Amino acid sequence: MFNGNYARLYDSFHANKDYSIEIQSIVHSLGLEKFSNLIGLDFGCGTGLHASEFSKIGIRVDGFDRSEDMLAVARKRNPGLRFSSNLQDFKKEYDFSYSLFDVLSYQVTEEDALDLMRELFVRTKSSGYVLLDSWNSAGVLQDPPKLTERTVESSLGAITRKVIPDLSGSEEDIYPLTIQLIHQSSNEILMSELHLVRAWSPRKVEDLMLDVGFKDISVLNLVRPNEVVQNFEWRFGIKAKKP
Ligand SMILES: C[S@@+](CC[C@H](N)C(=O)[O-])C[C@H]1O[C@@H](n2cnc3c(N)ncnc32)[C@H](O)[C@@H]1O
Structure with a gap:
């Protein structure tokens, strides 16, 4: 990570x-x-x-x-x-x-x-x-994490970071979030990893x-x-x- x-x-x-x-x-x-x-x-x-x-x-x-x-x-x-x-x-x-x-x-x-x-x-x-x-x-229980996307310009070109929460998998206040980096022009997923956040x-x-x-x-x-x-x-x- x-x-x-x-x-x-x-x-x-x-x-x-x-x-x-x-x-x-x-x-x-x-x-x-x-x-x-x-x-x-x-x-x-x-x-x-x-x-x-x-x-x-x-x-x-x-x-x-x-x-x-x-x-x-x-x-x-x-x-x-x-x-x-x-x-x-x-x-x-x-x-x-x-x-x-x-x-x-x-x-x-x-x-x-x-x-x-x-x-x-x-x-x-x-x-x-x-x-x-x-x-x-x-607070997080009342307003659980939502899918977010943010695109930045970089030396690799435009890169989007997607944060994809899996609310079905959340228990004991632990939220699984898949974080992806996606190259905008090729749509290639440069990175995809699971972050567990409590x-x-x-x-x-x-x-x-x-x-x-x-x-x-x-x-x-x-x-x-x-x-x-x-x-x-x-x-x-x-x-x-x-x-
Ligand atoms: C969301 S980032 C925050 C970084 C920084 N504190 C800031 O305000 O920008 C979380 C950071 O915590 C580090 N981290 C998480 N758990 C850690 C641990 N047990 N020991 C050392 N570093 C840890 C990660 O590698 C990552 O760099």
């Missing part, structure tokens, strides 16, 4: 996502503006777009991801930063850490979600904050984070920061402190 052409075209397919505004929201949510010389960890950093925005405001972020192809894009974008698919390459304790844009939702079992949270726990210093986001089970409930994520040892856990509305997350909303954020 997140390899080859999908990694190379990832930024184009998400060109409408404003990473600069997102990092302002992270800085504000975690109270980072009060500190200087911070170093953070981005778990599931993808193509390094959050890291790049953090650099612009003087905060250094290292990035971990399991996709080498996503990391190749991240390294090209941020030559001075550390990106790796090997967790041993990261120093033990960061000032803060985060895992955003559905990385938690790609962990479909409790054990995988706990593994991610444990990594954030051990790699964040005492009194440091972590921030996660996820699909929201109540919509978690804020309550469940809170419980898992407590099990891992986090404290001061709060659910955040990352879209409208001053409002509580409603049942109809598709995503939520969650912030927690390492004791």
